[in-house]
Structures are given as C-alpha cells and as structure tokens.
Amino acid sequence: MPAIAASVGRGARLAIRDLRVGFGGVAALDGVSLDAAPGEIIGVIGPNGAGKTTLFNCISGTVRPSAGTILLDGAPLGRLPPHRRARIGVTRTFQNLALLDSLNVLDNVRLAAEQAGRQRSAAARADATRLVAALGLDAIARGPVGGLPVGTRRKVELARAIAGRPRLLLLDEPTSGLSEMETADVIAILRAQHAALGFTALLVEHQMPVVMALSDRIVALDFGRKIADGTPGAIRRDPLVLAAYLGAAS
Amino acid sequence: MAGGWGSVVVLLQQVLTGLATGAVYSLLALALVVIHQTTHHLNLAQGEMATLSTLTAWQLLSWGVPYWAAFAVTLALSFAGGAAIQRLVMHPLRGGNALVQFAAMIALFLLVNSVTNAIWGPNARAFPSILPARPLFEGAPISGQRVGIILVGGALVVVLYLFLRRSRLGLNLRATAANPVPARLAGIAVDRMRMIGWGIAATIGAAAGMLLAPIVTLDPQMMFNVLPFAFAATIVGGVSSPLGAVVGGLVIGVVEALVTIYAPALGRELKLSLLFVAILAILLVRPEGLFVRRTGARL
Amino acid sequence: MSVFGRLAGLVAARGNALLTAAVLVAAVAYPFLFPGYAINSMTMAICYGIGIVALKLLTGYGGQFSLGHSAFFALGSYVAFILAPTIGFAAAVAVAGIAAALLGALLGLAGLRIKGHYLGLLTFMVALALFQMPKASALAPITGGSSGLFYRAPLPATTPAARDVWWYWIVLAVALAITVGVHFLLRSRFGRALQASRDNALAAGALGVDTALVDVSAFAVSGAFAGIAGGLLAGVIGYISYDSFPYTLSILLFVGMTVTGARSLPAAYLGGALIVFVPTWAHDITSRLSWAVYGGALLALLYIQVNAPRLLQRLTGREATRPVGDVS
Ligand SMILES: Nc1ncnc2c1ncn2[C@@H]1O[C@H](COP(=O)(O)OP(=O)(O)O)[C@@H](O)[C@H]1O
Numbered sequence: 001m002p003a004i005a006a007s008v009g010r011g012a013r014l015a016i017r018d019l020r021v022g023f024g025g026v027a028a029l030d031g032v033s034l035d036a037a038p039g040e041i042i043g044v045i046g047p048n049g050a051g052k053t054t055l056f057n058c059i060s061g062t063v064r065p066s067a068g069t070i071l072l073d074g075a076p077l078g079r080l081p082p083h084r085r086a087r088i089g090v091t092r093t094f095q096n097l098a099l100l101d102s103l104n105v106l107d108n109v110r111l112a113a114e115q116a117g118r119q120r121s122a123a124a125r126a127d128a129t130r131l132v133a134a135l136g137l138d139a140i141a142r143g144p145v146g147g148l149p150v151g152t153r154r155k156v157e158l159a160r161a162i163a164g165r166p167r168l169l170l171l172d173e174p175t176s177g178l179s180e181m182e183t184a185d186v187i188a189i190l191r192a193q194h195a196a197l198g199f200t201a202l203l204v205e206h207q208m209p210v211v212m213a214l215s216d217r218i219v220a221l222d223f224g225r226k227i228a229d230g231t232p233g234a235i236r237r238d239p240l241v242l243a244a245y246l247g248a249a250s
Numbered sequence: 251m252a253g254g255w256g257s258v259v260v261l262l263q264q265v266l267t268g269l270a271t272g273a274v275y276s277l278l279a280l281a282l283v284v285i286h287q288t289t290h291h292l293n294l295a296q297g298e299m300a301t302l303s304t305l306t307a308w309q310l311l312s313w314g315v316p317y318w319a320a321f322a323v324t325l326a327l328s329f330a331g332g333a334a335i336q337r338l339v340m341h342p343l344r345g346g347n348a349l350v351q352f353a354a355m356i357a358l359f360l361l362v363n364s365v366t367n368a369i370w371g372p373n374a375r376a377f378p379s380i381l382p383a384r385p386l387f388e389g390a391p392i393s394g395q396r397v398g399i400i401l402v403g404g405a406l407v408v409v410l411y412l413f414l415r416r417s418r419l420g421l422n423l424r425a426t427a428a429n430p431v432p433a434r435l436a437g438i439a440v441d442r443m444r445m446i447g448w449g450i451a452a453t454i455g456a457a458a459g460m461l462l463a464p465i466v467t468l469d470p471q472m473m474f475n476v477l478p479f480a481f482a483a484t485i486v487g488g489v490s491s492p493l494g495a496v497v498g499g500l501v502i503g504v505v506e507a508l509v510t511i512y513a514p515a516l517g518r519e520l521k522l523s524l525l526f527v528a529i530l531a532i533l534l535v536r537p538e539g540l541f542v543r544r545t546g547a548r549l
Numbered sequence: 550m551s552v553f554g555r556l557a558g559l560v561a562a563r564g565n566a567l568l569t570a571a572v573l574v575a576a577v578a579y580p581f582l583f584p585g586y587a588i589n590s591m592t593m594a595i596c597y598g599i600g601i602v603a604l605k606l607l608t609g610y611g612g613q614f615s616l617g618h619s620a621f622f623a624l625g626s627y628v629a630f631i632l633a634p635t636i637g638f639a640a641a642v643a644v645a646g647i648a649a650a651l652l653g654a655l656l657g658l659a660g661l662r663i664k665g666h667y668l669g670l671l672t673f674m675v676a677l678a679l680f681q682m683p684k685a686s687a688l689a690p691i692t693g694g695s696s697g698l699f700y701r702a703p704l705p706a707t708t709p710a711a712r713d714v715w716w717y718w719i720v721l722a723v724a725l726a727i728t729v730g731v732h733f734l735l736r737s738r739f740g741r742a743l744q745a746s747r748d749n750a751l752a753a754g755a756l757g758v759d760t761a762l763v764d765v766s767a768f769a770v771s772g773a774f775a776g777i778a779g780g781l782l783a784g785v786i787g788y789i790s791y792d793s794f795p796y797t798l799s800i801l802l803f804v805g806m807t808v809t810g811a812r813s814l815p816a817a818y819l820g821g822a823l824i825v826f827v828p829t830w831a832h833d834i835t836s837r838l839s840w841a842v843y844g845g846a847l848l849a850l851l852y853i854q855v856n857a858p859r860l861l862q863r864l865t866g867r868e869a870t871r872p873v874g875d876v877s
C-alpha cells in the first residue's frame with residue numbers, strides 16, 4: 001500500500017551506498033546501494049543466502065560492513081552501536097525470532113517501548129499495553145513467551161519492533177511459518193500501523209503475494225548484489241529475478 | 251664491562267627459569283583448552299585433579315616403583331580417572347544448564363581436594379625431578395631440573411598439538427565440541443569423545459603436576475598458586491587456541507620470573523594481584539586473546 | 550484462564566504474601582522467642598544471605614557467573630574496618646559498598662569479554678589472588694598484615710548478649726532493605742534490560758538496550774551489596790584477617806545460590822543458613838572428609854534437580870524421552 005500523505009515526514013530517509021560485507025571469503029554483500037524515501041515500504045527479495053539478513057544486520061549495527069555507508073536522513077550511521085541506532089528509530093524483527101524468554105509478552109513489548117523510545121516508564125507501559133491490545137495479544141499479555149506458537153511469537157516480535165517508535169522498520173520474514181489466516185492478519189497489522197505511524201520499512205519476504213500487497217518498490221538481491229530495483233509490476237517480469245528464483249529452485 | 255655482562259647473565263637466567271615454569275603453565279593451559287575444545291566445559295577441578303595425580307605418582311615412587319614407570323602408570327591412571335569422572339559425574343548432568351554444570355565442577359573441586367587431603371594430609375612432600383637439580387655444567391645459567399621440565403614439557407606440548415590438529419581422533423574431538431548434533435549425525439561417537447576429552451585433559455594435568463612438583467611444594471594445595479597463571483595463559487593466548495595457550499604460558503612464566511627479580515618488593519601476594527590487572531587489560535584491549543583470529547557472531 | 554485457575558492463582562499469591570509476612574514476623578521476634586540461642590549464627594547467616602541475593606541478581610537474573618563474591622566480602626570488610634575509626638561504622642560500611650562496586654565494575658568490564666564458565670573461573674582466580682593481598686608486606690601497615698584488624702562498633706548496648714541482639718536487628722534491617730530493593734530493581738526498566746541482556750544480548754541491543762552498561766552496572770550493584778554484607782559481617786565479628794573471607798566462601802555463596810533456586814530472592818537466606826550450618830553438620834559426620842561430603846551432597850542434589858522429570862516418568866511407567874541435541 002502506498003504511503004499515505006498524512007504520514008509522510010515521520011519515516012526516515014534511508015540511503016545505502018556500495019555496502020560490502022565478507023565472511024571469510026564469501027561476499028555476503030557485494031556493493032549494494034539502495035534508497036528509500038520517507039514512509040516508503042521497500043520489499044527485499046532474493047533466494048536464501050542472497051544477503052538480505054546481512055543487509056539488515058548492517059543497518060541495525062550488529063554486523064560491521066567492510067566498506068560502504070548507510071545514511072539515515074543524510075547522517076551516516078558509521079560505527080554507532082546497535083542500541084543507539086534503535087534509540088534513533090531503527091527497529092527490527094528477527095527471521096529466527098528472538099523473543100526474551102525471561103520476560104512475559106507485555107514486558108517484551110514494554111522493554112522496547114522504554115528503551116528505544118526513551119520515554120517515561122508509565123508512558124512506555126501505556127504504549128505497550130495499547131499495542132499488545134491492537135495486535136490481539138491482550139489475552140496472553142501476562143503469560144510467558146516460551147510456549148507460544150510461531151504465529152503468536154511473530155506478532156509479539158512485530159509489536160516489539162513497533163513499540164520502539166520506528167522511523168525505519170526492518171522486517172525479516174515476518175510471515176515465515178504462518179498460516180494463510182495469520183499471514184493476512186500480519187498484513188492488516190502492518191497496513192494499519194504504517195498508516196498510523198508513517199515509518200519507512202524494508203520488508204524481507206519469500207511469499208510474493210505479501211511483498212506485492214505491501215511494497216511500494218521491490219529490490220532483488222542475489223549473491224550479495226542488487227540485480228533489480230523497481231515497481232512490483234516490473235519486478236514480477238524481470239528476467240534476472242526470474243532466473244535467480246528458478247536457479248535457486250532447480 | 252663486567253657489571254653489564256653480569257646483568258645479562260642474570261637476565262638470561264631468569265628468562266630460562268621463566269621458560270621452565272612457563273612450560274608447566276603451558277601444559278596446564280593446554281589441558282584447559284583441550285577440555286574446552288572437547289566438551290565446552292572449563293574444568294574448575296583441573297588443578298585439583300592434577301594434584302591428585304601427582305600425589306598418586308609420589309605414592310608409587312615411595313613404594314619403590316622406578317621413576318619412569320611411576321610416570322607412565324600415573325598418566326594411564328589419570329586418563330582412566332578423567333574419563334570415569336566424565337562418565338559418572340558430568341554425563342548424568344548433561345541435561346542441566348550451564349549453572350548446573352558449573353556447580354558440578356565446583357563439587358568436583360571440593361571432592362577431589364578433600365580426598366587428597368584425607369589420604370595424604372596437609373604436609374609437603376619431596377618429589378624427584380627428571381634431571382638432577384644441580385646445574386648441568388659448571389656455571390650453567392639453569393639447573394638440570396628446569397632443563398628437564400623444558401624438554402619433557404616441550405615434547406608433550408608438541409605431541410598434543412599435532413594430535414589435536416592433525417590426527418583423526420583430534421579432529422573428531424574438536425568437531426564434537428564445536429557442535430555436538432551434526433557431529434553425532436556425521437557418525438562421531440559424541441559421548442565417547444567427551445570421555446576421551448576428559449581423559450586427555452586429566453593426563454596432561456598429571457604430566458604438568460609431576461613436572462612441577464619438584465620446583466614447588468607438593469601438598470594438596472599445590473595447584474592453588476599455579477592454576478591462576480595457567481588460566482591467565484589461556485586468556486593471553488585465547489581460550490580456543492592450543493598454540494595460544496602454549497605461547498601464553500611461556501610468556502607468563504618469563505614475565506613472572508622477571509618481575510620476581512626486578513621488582514622483588516611486590517612479593518607473591520601483590521604479584522598475583524598484578525597478574526589480574528594484566529589479564530583485565532588484555533581482555534579489554536584484545537578480548538579474543540593474542541593468537542585468535544576475530545570472528546563475528548551470527549544473528 | 551478459567552475462573553478456578555484465577556482463584557487458585559490469587560490464593561497462591563495471597564498465600565505467598567502471608568508466608569512472607571509470617572517469616573518476617575518470626576524473624577523480628579526471634580531474639581525474644583529464643584533469647585540467646587544461636588543468635589550470632591543467625592546474624593551471620595543473614596549476612597551471607599545478602600551475598601546470595603547479590604549473586605542471584607548478577608547470575609540468576611543477569612546470567613553472569615561469579616565465583617569471586619568472597620572478594621567483595623573481603624574488600625568490604627577491610628574498607629569498613631580501616632575507615633570506621635575515623636568516619637564511623639555506618640559511613641564506613643557505605644564506603645565499603647562503593648569500593649566493592651568499583652571492583653564489581655572492573656570485573657563487569659572483564660565480563661563483557663568472556664562469558665559463562667570462563668567468567669566463573671576468572672572471578673574465582675580474582676578471589677584467590679585478592680585473598681592473599683592483605684598479607685603483602687607493603688600493605689601491612691594498613692591491613693594489619695597477617696594479624697588482622699580489630700574494631701568494636703559503638704552500639705547502645707553493653708553486655709555481649711545485648712550487643713548480639715542489636716547486631717541481629719541491624720543486619721536484618723539492612724537485609725530487608727536490600728532484598729526489597731533488588732525485588733523492585735528487577736521489576737524496573739533496568740531489571741527488564743538486565744534479563745533481556747541475559748536472554749539474548751544481540752536482540753536486546755537491537756531493541757535499544759545498552760547491554761554493556763547494563764551488565765557492568767549489574768556487576769557493580771551486586772558487588773556493592775556483597776561488600777556491604779562483608780562490612781556488616783566484619784562488624785558483627787569484631788575482627789578480620791586475610792582468611793576471614795577465603796575463596797571457599799565464593800564457592801559456598803555460589804552453591805547457596807544454585808541450590809535455593811537462582812531466581813528466588815527470599816530463599817537466599819536459606820542459602821545463608823546452609824553456609825553457616827551445613828559445614829558444621831558435615832564436619833560432625835566425618836571431620837577429614839567434610840568437604841567431600843559437601844561436594845557429594847551437592848552432586849546428588851544437582852542430579853535430582855536435572856533428572857527429576859525423567860525419574861518421575863520412569864516411576865510412573867511412561868516412556869522417557871531424551872532430547873536429540875543435548876548441549877552438555
Ligand atoms: N555470521 C556469519 N558468519 C559467516 N557467514 C555468514 C554469517 N552471516 C551470514 N553469512 C553468510 O552470508 C551469506 C548471506 O547470508 P544471509 O544474509 O543470512 O542471507 P539471506 O538472509 O538472504 O538468506 C550466506 O552465504 C551466509 O552463509
């Protein structure tokens with residue numbers, strides 16, 4: 001869904017220039033550049049091992065690129081540590097789910113609200129409670145996150161990333177492992193939250209219908225390189241993208 | 251200039267002395283690294299087990315067993331003992347978390363220390379050295395004893411290093427520690443590897459103890475003043491690097507010997523404290539140790 | 550949750566509150582109920598209990614292993630006794646807390662670099678190393694060398710028995726304050742951040758938690774409480790020397806934490822009692838092997854703790870399942 005005019009200005013402008021990451025000989029990112037306008041949702045697609053998660057790790061600061069720059073509203077992130085990036089509005093979900101097992105559902109969300117938002121404790125708590133309710137998690141808010149089913153865990157992750165007051169939201173396969181109904185639910189949540197908050201977002205996704213439904217633009221990666229960048233319609237017909245996916249499938 | 255020459259001799263003497271103690275630190279540090287590489291445990295009771303082995307050797311000697319026979323029998327007994335401890339104590343606790351396993355090693359520490367105390371009492375005993383304690387030749391800067399330690403210790407270190415890096419068993423041991431599940435899938439007998447790992451570590455500890463005993467006081471607390479240095483060696487060298495442990499041990503041995511002679515005012519008490527200031531500094535500047543390549547964590 | 554479930558939860562919560570209240574009343578009334586009986590041992594047990602609370606904060610909730618908490622006790626006791634004659638005992642104990650916090654922060658910095666068993670071993674080595682320090686001849690003029698230090702804190706009581714009761718109440722009050730403080734600390738922003746850092750440091754960082762700051766702070770706070778406990782305990786005994794708080798105390802504190810549940814604060818005082826009373830019992834069983842008895846009992850306890858579910862299953866005759874990928 002295209003960014004709503006009213007929300008423009010609350011999302012950050014992201015500019016990535018010639019990003020490179022190597023892991024012992026493997027080039028996980030091999031000179032990737034990418035731009036996102038404030039409030040834009042960019043789908044990031046590519047076969048497994050293409051470097052999508054590594055791209056996210058660079059932006060959120062857990063992996064240090066060997067070369068290249070990442071600019072947020074024109075300011076380079078440089079060597080800013082991960083928690084400082086979160087506090088200026090770079091929040092994320094994790095492909096492999098990284099809920100905090102010692103904390104209950106509400107406290108997982110509340111932690112993000114009070115850390116990333118740097119707000120007063122009561123305000124953070126209220127924010128978290130509201131978000132937990134909005135995502136339909138209030139019945140389990142006081143329960144442990146440990147035994148929850150994947151669908152619910154993904155939603156808690158989503159709530160947590162949104163509680164951090166994102167200006168740039170990084171979503172790493174938010175519907176992976178979900179049923180069709182749960183997937184529709186996540187899409188609806190993302191639309192509503194995006195409309196309300198206007199964040200910029202990068203969305204890594206394997207399910208094409210989800211990418212198509214949410215993205216303003218799509219970027220395709222393969223072997224750490226950007227092989228395509230365009231509207232959903234154009235990407236769907238792009239021969240390089242088709243080859244990368246067919247090649248990965250064969 | 252005579253004075254200048256004299257100080258060079260003193261320096262050389264201290265370096266060689268340090269290398270001898272360092273060789274023992276290296277061995278113990280290597281034992282720590284081996285256990286870590288094969289089980290991902292860090293054995294708190296390593297020093298106590300080494301003391302038990304050394305006192306066993308002393309017992310054999312006092313019964314009239316010849317030196318090298320006692321040495322070999324002790325190594326064999328230690329291997330069996332280490333493997334048995336893994337099988338009987340650590341294996342049944344494998345389902346516990348890191349806290350439980352650490353507590354188990356604390357219990358081992360207490361058990362072994364208490365048993366050695368009960369059997370041999372707190373008194374110090376004399377332990378023979380491989381080579382006689384007098385200088386090798388007239389005016390030599392080092393005693394025969396320490397030459398023996400360097401030679402035997404060095405040989406053991408080389409054998410172990412080659413074993414871990416080159417042999418099939420060594421590879422399997424390392425694979426087990428790195429990731430037990432795929433190792434098991436690849437057909438490695440993971441449980442047996444862990445027993446062997448503990449056995450080897452106990453054997454190395456025994457060798458280190460027997461080399462060390464002649465130059466320190468052999469009593470149930472023998473390792474208390476040694477283990478901190480061995481541990482420091484693993485930090486200096488990097489906890490996952492056998493070569494680092496060896497070099498770290500030698501470096502610490504030499505530094506300790508030099509500090510002893512050039513800053514005698516520190517005394518043993520402050521020397522230990524300084525050692526930890528140094529460890530802390532290394533951890534802050536180069537946390538992965540001086541000999542390990544940096545790798546990133548995976549999200 | 551069913552209505553019944555909620556009710557049961559409420560009763561349990563009320564029950565817990567009732568139990569806590571009952572234990573508190575009993576603790577306050579103890580000197581009246583059993584005048585003179587073992588009161589000194591109780592006071593010491595509470596001091597060690599404070600140390601275990603500190604350890605639970607650091608290890609149970611923060612996930613950082615410390616086998617060096619005896620060093621905080623020792624540092625706290627020396628600082629308290631060195632300063633008490635000039636600035637008074639209460640102020641000296643406060644400074645002892647600060648000094649121990651600094652040592653804690655230092656170990657916390659090390660803890661940023663090494664984790665788990667390695668940190669446990671490092672802190673143990675620190676306890677071993679510092680343990681010797683007061684004996685050093687260079688420090689002897691301040692620390693009293695191997696003969697130690699004496700100090701008699703002024704209390705509004707003259708007879709030894711009355712002093713014992715005073716000490717009991719003072720220590721009890723401090724213990725209560727620290728335990729309640731830690732309870733609320735764990736439910737604060739800092740407490741959530743601390744547990745997040747333990748659960749998954751990378752994820753916590755990505756959520757905005759300054760994990761380094763949180764971990765180092767936890768070590769400092771834990772050290773401060775243990776240092777205060779050490780200062781108090783020194784006051785109670787009236788005499789310290791280098792072996793008042795040997796490295797074995799670190800072991801006892803760690804074990805006291807493990808066996809009373811790493812994440813249960815009130816049970817820490819049970820752990821404190823274990824420290825004071827169990828070695829005596831073990832000694833009664835067999836004097837030469839008392840530590841072996843202690844170690845053996847600990848192993849048995851750990852074995853039950855780890856394997857209880859499986860053993861129960863076997864007793865009830867059901868198939869025991871084993872995880873494919875154990876991580877030991
Ligand atoms: N921490 C790491 N260490 C070594 N290799 C890594 C690490 N993280 C990612 N890689 C490698 O980098 C490449 C890209 O991985 P990733 O970014 O996870 O891909 P994607 O998310 O697109 O599936 C892969 O070849 C992967 O094996």
Ligand SMILES: [Mg+2]
Nearest residue numbers: 052053054095
């Ligand atoms: Mg990925």
